[in-house]
Amino acid sequence: MxxxxxxxxxxxxxxxxxxxxxxxxxxxxxxxxxxxxxxxxxxxxxxxxxxxxxxxxxxxxxxxxxxxxxxxxxxxxxxxxxxxxxxxxxxxxxxxxxxxxxxxxxxxxxxxxxxxxxxxxxxxxxxxxxxxxxxxxxxxxxxxxxxxxxxxxxxxxxxxxxxxxxxxxxxxxxxxxxxxxxxxxxxxxxxxxxxxxxxxxRGSGLLSPRCQVAELAVAQLLLQAGEELAYGALELADAPSSTSPVRVTHPDGRAWDVALEQREVAGVVSSCGDEPKTARAWVPRTEPVLVLGT
CATH class of the missing domain: 3.40.30.10 (Glutaredoxin)
Known part of the structure; x- marks a missing residue:
């Protein structure tokens, strides 16, 4: 099984x-x-x-x-x-x-x-x-x-x-x-x-899958740099096109663009007993790019 x-x-x-x-x-x-x-x-x-x-x-x-x-x-x-x-x-x-x-x-x-x-x-x-x-x-x-x-x-x-x-x-x-x-x-x-x-x-239930991935990418960047972050502190602006980046804004005014793409993921089993299948997942194409602030 x-x-x-x-x-x-x-x-x-x-x-x-x-x-x-x-x-x-x-x-x-x-x-x-x-x-x-x-x-x-x-x-x-x-x-x-x-x-x-x-x-x-x-x-x-x-x-x-x-x-x-x-x-x-x-x-x-x-x-x-x-x-x-x-x-x-x-x-x-x-x-x-x-x-x-x-x-x-x-x-x-x-x-x-x-x-x-x-x-x-x-x-x-x-x-x-x-x-x-x-x-x-x-x-x-x-x-x-x-x-x-x-x-x-x-x-x-x-x-x-x-x-x-x-x-x-x-x-x-x-x-x-x-x-x-x-x-x-x-x-x-x-x-x-x-x-x-x-x-x-896995992300915030308030956000789309794309925005969930973008928020987590910026959060990881900040925490790895030694900064602290509260839940809900970042603001997300999803782009109308799935090929455009998601803008993530910090309360201090800094903002990052997160470029995303969907990739195929093989070997996903949705429930116990199911056969493995291929699914698609949003992933960052590059690291978040700082576009506002220093």
Whole structure:
């Protein structure tokens, strides 16, 4: 059997889950293959949730790692994330039907408390792909042991199980893949300080694949030069033509043009059991070129 996450040919950059608003609902078990396929919450409620969330927000089911995560009391934690504003709030709900009553148009409209700490969501969705359970659960358990205060959660499908362990970082909505325990600990330690982390970074869910790759190229350039960078600090202006560079601007006024091209990547296995295929990936054609500033 072809185990998808064992194939490392595909670049990580440019593969992030694209979403700007998230509902992270604590639901300890019974995640069907697609949490909105009707098997997790029943057909009637699922239909209502789909209508509520379509084009508005992405739903992630979450639970704490280990046995503790399989037990939830009468109240369920629900984190609401607006990645563009980098704002995360937490409300307590009695059940998934209360998601229907949430106002997801912006922060501060549901009576929730603002969460200042980051959350790391590690995909452990076994029914979607076995790699997520085999590689995700040990990572979530280890990082939960190192970082207290409920910073680490198991989550349902994050897109990209071929990159397991696959991770979402909130409140910024960045995706990461192929994380080791050491890299995961470094990622979370920097996230607590709001600092950008490049290794294993797949990109921002707010950006197109081209812009994800361009942002990561400039971020790597800055961090290698010893500069620090916060999530969301860089501004991206995608070009109307796919052959034109992406402009990346720093808050201090510096700007870089990143020339990109699509290349064929052989040996990509999308899911466990699939045959390897050839895909296409955006990659930088050259290093970022400084066009404004010194």
């Amino acid at each position: 072809n185990v998808c996450s064992s194939y490392l040919a595909e670049p990580l950059a440019g593969t992030a889950k694209q979403e700007s608003v998230y509902v992270l609902f604590e639901w300890p078990g019974g995640w069907s293959r697609d949490v909105l396929d009707g098997e997790t919450f029943g057909a009637e409620l699922t239909g209502k949730l789909r209508a509520k969330l379509k084009g508005v927000a992405g739903l992630q089911l979450i639970r704490r790692p280990g046995r503790a995560g399989r037990q939830v009391g009468k109240m369920h934690r629900c984190y609401l994330v607006w990645a563009r504003e980098a704002v995360m709030e937490m409300v307590l709900l009695t059940g998934p039907e209360q998601i229907l009553d949430l106002d997801l148009t912006g922060p501060g409209r549901n009576g929730g408390g603002v969460i200042d700490a980051p959350l790391m969501l590690v995909c452990t969705h076994a029914k979607r792909d076995q790699c997520c359970a085999v590689k995700g659960r040990p990572l979530a358990a280890e990082l939960d042991r190192q970082f207290p205060a409920s910073l680490v959660w198991e989550t349902s499908h994050t897109k990209g199980h071929r990159f397991a362990p696959s991770v979402l970082l909130m409140p910024w909505g960045y995706s990461f893949g192929r994380l080791t325990a050491q890299a995961g600990a470094q990622l979370l330690a920097r996230a607590i300080e709001g600092k950008f982390f490049v290794p294993a970074n």
